[in-house]
Amino acid sequence: MSDDLAARIDRLESLDAIRQLPAKYALALDMRDMDAMVGLFPADVRVGKETSGREALRRYLDETMRVQFNGTSHHIGGHIIEFDDPDHARGVVYSKNEHETGPEWVIMQMMYVDDYERIEGRWYFRRRLPLYWYATDLNKPPIGDRKMRWPGREPYEGGFHELFPSWREFWARSGAPEGPVPEPAPLDQFINRMRGTAEAPRVRVR
Template sequence: MTDAALLARIDRLESLDQIRQLPAKYALCLDMRDMDAMANLFPEDVRVGKDASGRLAFRAWMDRTLRSPFTGTSHHIGGHVIEFDDADHAHGVVYSKNEHETPVAGGQDEWVIMQMMYVDDYVRAAGPDGPRWYFARRLPLYWYATDLNKPPVGDRKMRWPGTEPAEGNFHKLFPSYAEYWAREGDHGGPVAEPAPLEKFLETMRRGAAAPKVKVRAD
């Protein structure tokens, strides 16, 4: 094997690793309502509808979209198939199983579960610390959405048999969730600089300490 061929194979493996992390990062950004981190998963010229483009427009659109009809979400990433078009372009399909707390006008909120897949296009473009992979496009394809019997709507969602309901710690590690709901709309400032590749989670935490968690054997 030539040096060039070996370098190409290493590059492909590194590309696969970056692309596989994109849907997981997308789900975490969505569930924690970190709109800056979400926008930085797309290239600077990301298209937003027919007439807008750029991360600022994308962030504002996502901010509006996630305020209704959901108050809380949890996205679970499944199998991910990736195929390359060339060294800097790829496409893929990834499964997602989602849960949503959904307000209902004049009645009790519903807990909606959904099965879907995303059909993705990926592109490698310039980043703050060298080329990196981004989503070029995400197409959601839905199979079903329905409310779950006995949904854990409201406060104290940790409801184990024989114990009193308690609050969980799902959002406490990431300040973005509380910040998102504390404001009425997009915060209006420039999109934050993308996190370094190996400091994505650290950047999203923004110095937040880990919450105290009562460990149980599940």
């Protein structure tokens, strides 16, 4: 087998393995299997500023799911994956979620901006940045600003558009851009082209 063919097969197998990570994440989270959940992250996963490791992540997730939610369902949408090298990739994946939280049924639209890493032949989430468009009671459409509307909390912005300058640029002009259309982004650079120099926003998880 040629090196080129082997590399192409490896890329296809990696794409499939990475695509399964968000689906496994959703299933493990919704079924409250915290061991399965933290196994999707490397052993040295960062948990906040001061702690790391799967045990710390398991404690954090167990407390969050136990205190805030009676039940959840996460529905995975479109998934873009791009590679930096054979063992490192990044992606954007949409997620539409439902939460039973006390007397209210909260629906949410969000995306995850992910970093992936292959360690000893297995792909993991290295980092997940959640960006939210809205969260609201099923019977209360989130019209207007500050669409993150959790029961018992002040509404806030979820950072859904902050990583991609095109959203602000679109609304800052009155019509279509001037000048020629740029060439399509190079392979594995679609996300980077859209993101430009934008830094990751700081977003409240809940």
